[in-house]
Structures are given as C-alpha cells and as structure tokens.
Amino acid sequence: xxxxxxxxxxxxxxxxxxxxxxxxxxxxxxxxxxxxxxxxxxxxxxxxxxxxxxxxxxxx
Numbered sequence: 544x545x546x547x548x549x550x551x552x553x554x555x556x557x558x559x560x561x562x563x564x565x566x567x568x569x570x571x572x573x574x575x576x577x578x579x580x581x582x583x584x585x586x587x588x589x590x591x592x593x594x595x596x597x598x599x600x601x602x603x
Contacts, residue, residue, distance in 0.1 A: 562586065572599055
C-alpha cells in the first residue's frame with residue numbers, strides 16, 4: 544500500500560503549479576498567465592514589463 548501512496552503524492556506534486564506559491568495569484572490569474580504565455584516556461588521567461596501588460600498583474 545505504501546507504493547500507491549507515494550505515486551499519489553507524486554501525481555499531486557505534478558498537478559501543483561509553481562505559480563500557486565505566489566501571493567495574489569489565484570486560479571484565474573494563473574490560467575490567464577499560462578494561456579497568454581503558452582505555458583509555465585513562457586511565464587518564467589517573461590520579463591516584468593511583459594507580465595505587467597496583462598490586466599490584473601502589477602509589479603508587486
């Protein structure tokens with residue numbers, strides 16, 4: 544049974560976005576960012592100015 548629990552934990556980690564750890568970024572903003580930049584890599588490589596161009600995203 545321990546094997547099943549470990550695979551469930553790994554699956555949960557895979558489903559958890561690194562964007563979830565950012566204060567003020569909820570599900571809607573997270574989805575907007577991912578859609579606009581084409582995925583997590585696009586968001587990570589975007590500059591602050593590029594991020595701020597989106598409605599609801601500020602420098603803070």
